[in-house]
Amino acid sequence: MPTPDATLSIAEQDSVFRPRKVHGTTVGVLTEELQAAGYEPLLTPVGRREHETRLSGAAMNPQAVGPGDLFVAVSGARAHGADYSRQAVDAGAAAVLTDAAGVDRVRHQVGYRVPVLQVQRVREAVGPAAAVIYGNTAASEPALFGVTGTNGKTTTTYFLRSLLEELHRPRGQHTGLIGTIEISAGQDAIPSQLTTPEAVQLHSLMALFRERGIAAAAMEVSSHAISYRRTAGLYYDVAGFTNLTQDHLDLHGTMEEYFAAKAELFTRRRTRTSVITVDDPWGHQMASVATGRVVTLATAGQAAEVDWQVVDVEPDGMGHRFTLHHARSGERLRTRTGLPGLFNVSNAALAAVMVLEAPDAPYGRQEVAEALQERDPFTISVPGRMQVLCEAPAAIVDFAHNPDAMIRTLDAAAATKGEGRIILVIGAAGERDRSKRPTMGAIAVRMADHVIISDDDPHGEDPAQIRAEVMAGAREAVESGGLTTQLEEIAPRAEAIERAVAAASPEDTVILAGRGHEVHQDFAGEHRPIDDRVELSEALLRHGHSPWEIMDSTVRQSSLQTDGVRNSPPQQSDDHG
Numbered sequence: 001m002p003t004p005d006a007t008l009s010i011a012e013q014d015s016v017f018r019p020r021k022v023h024g025t026t027v028g029v030l031t032e033e034l035q036a037a038g039y040e041p042l043l044t045p046v047g048r049r050e051h052e053t054r055l056s057g058a059a060m061n062p063q064a065v066g067p068g069d070l071f072v073a074v075s076g077a078r079a080h081g082a083d084y085s086r087q088a089v090d091a092g093a094a095a096v097l098t099d100a101a102g103v104d105r106v107r108h109q110v111g112y113r114v115p116v117l118q119v120q121r122v123r124e125a126v127g128p129a130a131a132v133i134y135g136n137t138a139a140s141e142p143a144l145f146g147v148t149g150t151n152g153k154t155t156t157t158y159f160l161r162s163l164l165e166e167l168h169r170p171r172g173q174h175t176g177l178i179g180t181i182e183i184s185a186g187q188d189a190i191p192s193q194l195t196t197p198e199a200v201q202l203h204s205l206m207a208l209f210r211e212r213g214i215a216a217a218a219m220e221v222s223s224h225a226i227s228y229r230r231t232a233g234l235y236y237d238v239a240g241f242t243n244l245t246q247d248h249l250d251l252h253g254t255m256e257e258y259f260a261a262k263a264e265l266f267t268r269r270r271t272r273t274s275v276i277t278v279d280d281p282w283g284h285q286m287a288s289v290a291t292g293r294v295v296t297l298a299t300a301g302q303a304a305e306v307d308w309q310v311v312d313v314e315p316d317g318m319g320h321r322f323t324l325h326h327a328r329s330g331e332r333l334r335t336r337t338g339l340p341g342l343f344n345v346s347n348a349a350l351a352a353v354m355v356l357e358a359p360d361a362p363y364g365r366q367e368v369a370e371a372l373q374e375r376d377p378f379t380i381s382v383p384g385r386m387q388v389l390c391e392a393p394a395a396i397v398d399f400a401h402n403p404d405a406m407i408r409t410l411d412a413a414a415a416t417k418g419e420g421r422i423i424l425v426i427g428a429a430g431e432r433d434r435s436k437r438p439t440m441g442a443i444a445v446r447m448a449d450h451v452i453i454s455d456d457d458p459h460g461e462d463p464a465q466i467r468a469e470v471m472a473g474a475r476e477a478v479e480s481g482g483l484t485t486q487l488e489e490i491a492p493r494a495e496a497i498e499r500a501v502a503a504a505s506p507e508d509t510v511i512l513a514g515r516g517h518e519v520h521q522d523f524a525g526e527h528r529p530i531d532d533r534v535e536l537s538e539a540l541l542r543h544g545h546s547p548w549e550i551m552d553s554t555v556r557q558s559s560l561q562t563d564g565v566r567n568s569p570p571q572q573s574d575d576h577g
């Protein structure tokens with residue numbers, strides 16, 4: 001679960017990715033467009049001045065409002081945005097879009113200083129409204145590749161971006177990325193606040209991508225984003241489905257509802273081509289309910305009646321080499337990924353098939369085949385995703401923070417550990433799907449040899465209570481299974497990491513699960529700096545091991561923006577791998 005990065009304010013983040021020139025519109029035209037789209041807008045007051053009011057941007061957070069913006073005031077769990085209208089109008093908002101409950105609140109705050117557009121389904125209308133303001137249409141967007149699923153979104157979008165770069169760079173074109181770790185447009189990148197930003201920001205980004213000649217973009221689409229209509233008004237050339245397992249039941253209630261949220265993406269209305277991984281029953285169900293052009297992909301085992309199948313998987317370094325086989329044509333493409341874990345074969349295969357099946361692409365199939373076979377696009381560092389920091393002991397930082405991801409990560413470690421032990425540091429986030437805590441504790445003790453339960457992001461909860469819930473599941477599994485797993489509870493997290501490394505021999509594997517690339521822990525709103533990768537590297541050095549250099553840009557970026565966080569990569573010894 002991403003922790004919003006406190007180092008970059010919403011206003012700062014918003015301003016980085018606004019286009020320089022905006023198409024813009026008037027309140028009158030916007031009203032007509034929303035009417036045509038079925039939102040039944042009510043504009044008050046109805047005068048010529050209101051109709052002609054120009055709009056040159058849109059913002060949902062008052063801190064991000066600039067002159068000429070449409071301020072979108074939604075009703076949420078914490079507040080009604082309309083109660084912040086004065087701040088927005090003082091910052092230059094030219095009009096407000098809100099729901100019926102918001103209109104009186106806006107008037108209470110700012111009287112009749114600005115026109116107010118009232119619609120019924122305001123969250124749903126935000127995307128279409130922002131698209132009108134920024135002049136975005138399906139044809140004007142870059143080729144958009146959206147990835148959804150419980151696990152693998154971030155990794156798959158990094159793989160996609162890497163392959164797309166290989167194909168577009170020779171054409172002098174750039175690519176973009178929108179996801180949990182960063183938003184990037186060509187060379188520029190900033191840390192993300194959300195996995196999938198709000199619609200106002202997404203449309204501003206689409207306009208910016210156009211302005212900067214970004215030809216293709218890979219984007220994570222979270223189930224929250226679909227439920228909260230953040231992606232309304234965007235049209236995907238290709239949408240990819242990774243998998244569905246337990247997570248986010250605090251928002252969705254049941255797996256069926258969680259599935260239904262994701263399924264919205266795989267409809268003709270939203271997406272031209274859907275590529276669906278059918279390794280689990282949810283994948284098969286997704287393929288059967290998807291509308292429009294559907295391409296299926298099986299990455300594990302032999303499946304009947306799929307379009308693409310992963311075959312001939314062989315270990316290759318820390319990763320795997322594999323072949324993509326197209327059932328109808330018999331086409332075979334060999335490629336590899338250097339990232340550990342069979343699930344990364346699935347992620348790489350999905351990225352490859354999404355690009356191979358993209359409609360109206362400027363590159364041919366032969367070019368994609370060459371890039372896959374010769375340019376190794378899936379051997380890249382994805383920050384905090386199976387990120388290997390040392391060989392002996394093997395030391396891995398991974399974002400696994402739900403039961404399925406933990407099982408797969410620990411499976412991957414078991415496959416390469418040889419005679420060594422697996423030492424695991426885990427925690428669970430507060431204010432998120434509580435039911436997974438004991439399950440994760442149980443998985444940990446069943447699959448690792450030494451488990452240290454520590455803190456993740458407690459958010460507003462008591463960290464000791466969260467640890468106790470993880471511990472309860474772990475103890476129960478140890479007792480009922482007669483396990484010999486060594487089990488400890490250590491907080492703060494830095495001490496748990498130190499303990500894990502102190503306990504490790506060179507043949508062991510140390511895994512820090514749950515926090516990946518994140519650089520703060522949120523304790524009731526207090527952001528305490530900690531980066532698992534830095535802590536791990538430093539502990540390895542202290543204990544005489546030879547960690548690799550941390551090679552990704554996020555760490556460097558964060559060190560620029562984080563007050564006091566120890567983010568500089570450690571000094572390397574001469575003999576590191």
Ligand SMILES: CC(=O)N[C@H]1[C@@H](OP(=O)(O)OP(=O)(O)OC[C@H]2O[C@@H](n3ccc(=O)[nH]c3=O)[C@H](O)[C@@H]2O)O[C@H](CO)[C@@H](O)[C@@H]1O[C@H](C)C(=O)N[C@@H](C)C(=O)N[C@H](CCC(=O)O)C(=O)O
Pocket residue numbers: 001002060061062072073074075076077078079080081082084193194195196197198222223224225228
């Ligand atoms: C559960 C969820 O997604 N909530 C999001 C939702 O909150 P909400 O509808 O309850 O709105 P609210 O916070 O009450 O605010 C309502 C309005 O008042 C305004 N407001 C509110 C408070 C204030 O002080 N000032 C202010 O102006 C807000 O800008 C907003 O316009 O809309 C808010 C405004 O955009 C988001 O900030 C908020 O995301 C919160 C921060 C969040 O943590 N979201 C996470 C869970 C999330 O979306 N995660 C997924 C990834 C999940 C995963 O796969 O791991 C993501 O895509 O990032």
Ligand SMILES: Nc1ncnc2c1ncn2[C@@H]1O[C@H](COP(=O)(O)OP(=O)(O)OP(=O)(O)O)[C@@H](O)[C@H]1O
Pocket residue numbers: 001002149150151152153154155156180195220242243343344346347384385386398399400401404405406408409
């Ligand atoms: N295809 C996959 N299937 C199962 N587990 C995976 C898969 N890919 C990655 N994982 C595991 O899930 C963790 C998160 O991976 P990644 O960040 O790519 O997924 P995500 O969907 O973006 O996650 P989140 O929504 O929590 O940000 C990884 O660190 C790894 O442990």
